[in-house]
Amino acid sequence: MRLSAPEEPRHESRPQHLPARERHRAVHAPPEFVYERVPSIDDGTERGAPVTEDDAAPVSTGLVGLDHILDGGYAARRSHLIEGRPGSGKTTLAMQFLLEGAKRGEGCLYITLSESRRELLNVAERHGWSLDGIEICELVAPELSLDPNLQQTLVHTSDLELGETVRMAIAEIERAKPDRVVFDSLSEIRLLSQGSLRYRRQVHALRSFLLIQNITALLLDDLAAEEDDLNLHSLSHAVIRLEQLAPLYGGERRRLRVIKMRGTPFRGGYHDYIIRRGGLTVFPRLVAAEHLGTFPDAQCGTGSAELDQLLGGGLDRGTSTMLIGPSGVGKSTVALTSVTAAIARGEKALMLSFDETTSVLRKRASGLSMPIDDAVASGALQVEQIDPAEVSPGELADIVQNAVEHRGVTLVVIDSLTGYHNAMPEENYLLLQMHELLTYLNQQGVITLLVLAQHGMIGAMSTSVDLTYLSDTILLFRAFEAEGRLRRAISVVKKRTGSHEDTIRELRIDSQGIRVGEPLSAFRGVMTGVPTFEGERSSLLRTRGA
Template identity: 55%
Template sequence: MTTPDLDPPPLTTGIAGLNDILRGGFPADCVYMVAGTPGTGKTTLALQFLLEGVKEGESCLYITLSETRREIEKVARSHGWDLSGLNICELIPTEGNLSADAQLTVFNPSEFELGETTEAMIAEVKRCSPKRVVLDSLSELRLVAQNSLRYRRQILALKQYFAGRDCTVLMLDDCTGSVADDQLESIAHGVVNLEHLANQYGAERRRLRVVKLRGVAFRGGYHDFTIRKGGLDVFPRLVAAEHHNEFADRDLPSEITALDSLLCGGLPAGTSTLMLGPAGTGKSTIATKFAMAAVERNERAVMFVFDENIGTFRSRSRKLGIGIEPYMTNGMLSVQQVDPAELSSGEFCTIVRRAVEGHGGSIPAKVVIIDSLNGYLNAMPEEKFLTAQLHELLAFLGQNGVVTIMTVTQAGMVGAMQSPVDTTYLADNVILFRFFEARGEVRRAISVVKKRSGKHELTIRELEINDRGIQIGEPLIDFQGVLTGVPTFVGKPSDLIKQDRHGV
């Protein structure tokens, strides 16, 4: 009894994120279509696929029907690639096709062009015996074939030919030249669509989607990607259920005694905390104190700052006596300034994931701070997907034992507050910050209104931030209506942290 031949391993694409989406790469010895309008990155993806084959010692062939060899090499140089190990076949019209004699004939030129192009292609494949082939692009063949029947028959014939030669083929389609024809998608073993979206402001967004891949449980949906020096960087859509690690039950204290009393110990590992309040109430400063408490326990913390630059962050911390500099130097505290106009949500999720998983040899982060969700919201091309993506990101961080802290700046100063998005139900813990008026001064209040995994104080305490650091007073038991911003004070002046602006 004979055993059936095992399928060869998939061919890696040279793009880590795309390999993850395809569950390892393209299944070998099949024909695939990579479709997208001009500028989406098809040529770059194809070159990375071929150069990965060259690195594996395979013979690889790039057949171009539209661009010259010089143009392709120019693209490669922009990425720092060497194409010397790659076979490039140019099948583009020569200067002779521009003469008047070449254009005067009683026969349909397409009858000759299609046959000549196919013969030249086959001859080059026979000469190189490649394991990987890229055909760029199908729109040229579609134009030469002139009708969908001839075009489909030609692609079927090419597919049959390559199938007998143990060859993996990527056919690029720039979706130009005629009305879109979905027939080819049924012929190809797999289809990958590339898109780029122009926003009203900021950098354009690029994303890809695997439409089909026979016999493979690929990762569906849209996945963001960018093109930078070195090729495509693909950010697979985060699926939290696929990432779970065991972690110890512990609390992260702030090392501020009164705040830790409010939290009854600190922030539990694997939970997310939302710091909610108007601008200037101290949310970022308290978040920084939690980061410092982590690095002082030899745990790495990562801060993603959307609303201020790193210079301002350093200056503010220094003036408050928070010694961040040594830890930023040794890498235990990483502060990354994020420009929401230049970043997609998928890329941000991947950056956070890489920090938590310790990519690049760094220590895995145990504390992640997003300051603020308002900036994260602005990074989203479509606001309605923010909650779903944030839920997946928080679930991933929680399943890896990370303490996640997010700040949200509410509109308004006193009284009724409005949030840009309601995420309080997603967070495990909610710390509320408020301004209130007392004795002719604007003061700050802090309280814990939610803690899923344990008990917490229900009191409201006064918060003071100045050049002497952070102070949190005793519970404001002699105040009523603090959260409204205009409380009634029925206690003694000595119950307040601060007696006057200039006193001690």
């Protein structure tokens, strides 16, 4: 079956000697697509025989993350609907699709009704792309043109303009014979159709033509309607929606969702993506169940023998430890001590710093006799300064996953969960995201340290979100007063993987790092948030050299 559109005579050449009624009918007669039966090609396959070759095998989208979501890419020789509001990145995504095809030596055609050729070239230049190998066809619907020679000279009719626009697009495709086509956009077709029935007919005709021509196509739509166009969804082999969210503060958050993909498994749900120089980068939603791993059971030291003793031997591989307490009690310093101990063992570590800059972290480490400059320079330590207003949760998960799988990181520090929470749109999202991330890290044998600050300094304390149940081990930090000095206490509240001390020890921080004292038997009230010390002065840690 071949789809073709008959040539329409120029409007000026329509017979003017006809009666007015017949002349009006001649002008208003909508152009119809003609289906001509052509001889079928005998490929030796019997009628009704099962299909032995998949003619819709996946083809790369040009985006690694989107290929992963779609289980390989777009379906070959099928039409895909890409919908989203203006500014969501449809044009950029479509260009990357064609660039991938050009790289593979395929014929690529970009048909545009919404943007000019010059605008598309400017977009490509800003991303550092060359559009060599991609043909751009700029169509201007006669109804939308300001050129009087292209407009109706007798009677305006949307049917005639609509048919001529689609016919021009089909003629360009027949001329170029491409393997990949982008049609940008269906919004102009909807504008000309002035009715859902005519719009659906033209889109169906265009889709059928592309299918017969064995073309892999992207049809872009601006989502001009307030509600989903379910009719358009039913005509498309796949539907991908791009969304752009504007928070009250910070940059835009972008995410995509695959609404449908016929006959192909895909990863559902929302997936974050960003647009930077070089195009779209998609971060597939992390699914821990897809990353099962094996690793030997082992305990790793924290850098303090007394703290290891408090923990029942150290930190277990494949577990997460939460360091919880008010601000200023030493949580980040204890985490940094574990990082330097891991680097000394020849391991690699990742620190996600939400609360302090990289320069401040380096100064603090040097002041505690734990310099990290050499470790950062050698690649043993990766420090990522995270701005929650600019970085999406999906990008955070991608940073962690790349560090573990590509750099061999065995220790991850998130400092702090309070900053991580600010990167999430809502609390439930944080819980689900953190559960998936911790499960993934545990299955990879990674030790995870989570720093969580509590509200308040003295007295009853609380956190903005309860994540303690997600952690395998909980280290509780508190401040107390003795002899007119502010001191720190540390204890282990929970450890799933083994026994631990149930004592409370003093924690001391000075220019040489941390020290953990002997159990404080006369220390009581730590769980109330107002711990008190009633013992002898000799049981407290003294200043080094005193």
